[in-house]
Amino acid sequence: MDRDDSWRVIAAHRLALADLLAPLTDAEWDTPSLCAGWRVRDVAAHVALAPQPPGLGAMLADAVRARGSFHRLNHDISVRHAAARTGAQLVAELRAHASSRRLPAVTNYRNILFDLLVHAQDMAVPLGRELPMPRDGALAAASRVWGMGWPFWARRRLRGMRLVATDVDWSAGAGAEIRGPIDALLLLLTGRTEAVVHRLSGPGVAALSAGPTRGRPV
Helix, strand or coil: CCHHHHHHHHHHHHHHHHHHHCCCCHHHHCCECCECCCEHHHHHHHHHHCCCCCCHHHHHHHHHHCCCCHHHHHHHHHHHHHHCCCHHHHHHHHHHCCCCCCCCCCCCHHHHHHHHHHHHHHHHHHHCCCCCCCHHHHHHHHHHHHHCCCCCCHHHHCCCEEEEECCCCCEEECCEEEEECHHHHHHHHCCCHHHHHHHCECCCHHHHHHCCCCECCC
């Protein structure tokens, strides 16, 4: 997908995510997400913040408080944002900024695409709700994550395995085959093994238990 196609998918999925989150009860907002140590409301705040990046000064101050840890920085900013808002306010932010193309200075639209698609599942799966991924978006996201190093190190974690999508024309790696729909493979690539292993097949699946099973926002 090109830039404009990617932004159209992002806008539509932000709105779909807002629709999924809108009817949640307070208890459901506090459901643990697929990201260890993050509640649904914290991940929602993380996604809502993407088109509302803080200023450089605020980011530097938060980075100092996080002692240089990018993951701690993300966590602290998201939890603080979630604590200051109701679930309804987070939903309103997702809707209000759905079409925004603003980005944090440290990222780009390709990363925002997979960030949104994966984190939407981080919330939907433990809530027991369905939020289908657009296949073209999931395919572009899987290709992006496979080509990256940090923070997922997918090629290193899945060395000796060949991933084959069963619903689109996509494959990567070499070795014992793992087959599954592209959305499940994207979650596997980003470390959400436990959530998708039941949707995968092939001789390589047996080796997956040795790797990370949960994700975290990036």
